[in-house]
Amino acid sequence: MHEGFSDNEVYARQLLERYTHWLSRIELVDRTELEATSREIKTELSGIDSDLHGRLLQEIGALQEKVSEMLWMSEHMKILHDLSHTFAKTFDERQITWKAFELVSRVMRADAFFIAFYEEGDTEIQIPISVDSGINYGPLMIPYGQGMISKVIENGETIHIRTMRDEPSEPEMIRWGSPEIDTNTCIFVPLMVGKQVMGxxxxxxxxxxxxxxxxxxxxxxxxxQVASAIENARLYERMYQMSFQDEMTGLSNYRAFHRDLDKLLAKNNPVALIMLDSDSLKSVNDHYGHHLGDELIKRIAEAMQAVATDEDTTYRYAGDEFMLLAPEATLEEATEKASAIREYLRMHPLVQDNCCIPVTVSVGIACYPYDAATGDSLKRAADAALYSSKRKGKNCTTVYAVG
Structure with missing residues (x-):
């Protein structure tokens, strides 16, 4: 016993020193140490003193928990920051979903993991990634309207199942994968874009x-972050595809033509190029206005789409110049396609003020590898054949002749 102090006072001073030490390193305080001290106080102190110290220990415990949470979040926010940079650099949905899985595995236990996507009005939910014990069982499609995923999509609220004893009645909808072992704790979080749930x-x-x-x-x-990254990826994909499409006709454009031609020639397989040019766009614009000129361009595109097979690709190359690529087509087949396009136009003239306005085209055909060895030379050969059609009086088809 210290001189002038009772045993209780000495013990209280020791407690205060212990509290001061804990507060100086609050993030390192051991919860078991707090619990042991709490039991010790009930033995050593009584009455009001015991209650006061008990409440103080509770406050220290709450502070320790709060600081630990803040430090935990701070540490993982660095990882989230890295993730946002990764997502900003990619527009690949598969890469985004896998990066999300890698990150979740770093910040929490993820024995099983999935991401699901849903578009309003669909009858199925798409699951591109469903990992269980390191194995990806995706992609999967499941019916919309039943199970936990549909419930989260409908309500837009997080579901946290802490034990299977609390599990709702759709166990088969919680996870997919190895039947030997099932998950016991599950968190389902809606992927939100604005107020819309996308998965x-x-x-x-x-x-x-x-x-x-x-x-x-x-x-x-x-x-x-995943929802934002996926939305940006899909927006990028739409814009990318639009950059290869002609807005007026819906046909592919000149960028798509050169891209597709390069791909076809890289396979070293035969391909026929049919080049078309309107015979009367300028006169239609001059006499009837540009509105009808636009209709003429659309009518040619319509004719090409009506004739093209699933293997063919049609393009509005520039102005009133059009292309059709026909992989594996023979010269005879390409000539038949050109004739069918011209016949379609003959049967579908433009109509203005009860007058029929004929729509005709001049056509040139060249084939790879018989008429040209490269994409540029193939285009030049078809262009030369088209020019011959113009010189012959228009509204006809010319096949390129070497030499």
């Missing part, structure tokens, strides 16, 4: 009570 992200563990509230919040943040 669900889920992390699951074989253990019960594997996740805390902060895991749930972290998965929400990851889900938001």
């Amino acid at each position: 669900v992200i889920s992390a699951q563990s074989y253990r019960e009570f594997a996740y805390k509230k902060e895991h749930e919040e972290l998965l929400k943040i990851i889900g938001f």
Whole structure:
């Protein structure tokens, strides 16, 4: 006993020193140490003193938990920051979903994991990635309207199942994969774009009570990043595809022509090029206005689409110049296609003020590898044949002749 102090006072001073030490390193305080001290206080102190110290220990415990959560989130926010940079550099949906799985596995236990996508009005939900024990069982398609995924999509709310004893009545809809072992803790988070739910992200563990509230919040943040990245990827894909399409006719454009021609020639297989040019666009524009000139261009595109097979690709190359690529087509087949296009136009003239306005085209045909060895020389050969059709009086087809 210290001189002038009672045993209780000495013990209280020791407690205060212990509290000061804990507060100086609050993030390192051991919960078991707090619990042991709490039991010790009940033995050593009594009455008001015991209650006061008990409440103080509770406050220290709450502070320790809060600081630990903040440090935990701070550490994982660095990973999330890295993820946002990764997502900003890619527009590949498959890469985005796999990166999301890698990140979730770094910040929480993810014995099973999936991402599901849904578009309003669809009857099925798409699951591109469904990992269980390191094996991807995706892609999968499941019916919309039943199970946990549909429930999250419909309600737009997170579901956190802490143990299978709390599990709803659709166990078969929670996960897919190895039947030997099932998950016991599951978090389902909606993927939100604005107020619209575009899917669900889920992390699951074989253990019960594997996740805390902060895991749930972290998965929400990851889900938001995934949803934003996927939305940007799809927007990019739409814009990319639009860059290869002619807005007026819906045909592919000159960029797509050169891209597709290069791909076809890289296979070293025969391909026929049919080049068409309007015979009367300028006169139609001059006499009837550009509106009818636009209709003439659309009518030629319509004729090409009506004749083209599934293997063929049609292009509005520039102005009133059109291309048709016919892989594996013989010269005779290409000539028949050109004749069919011209016949379609003959049967479908433009009509203005009860007057029929004929739509005719001049056509040139060249074939790879018989008429040319490269894409540029093939285009020049078809162009030369088209020019011959113009010189012959238009509204006819000319096949390129070497030499």
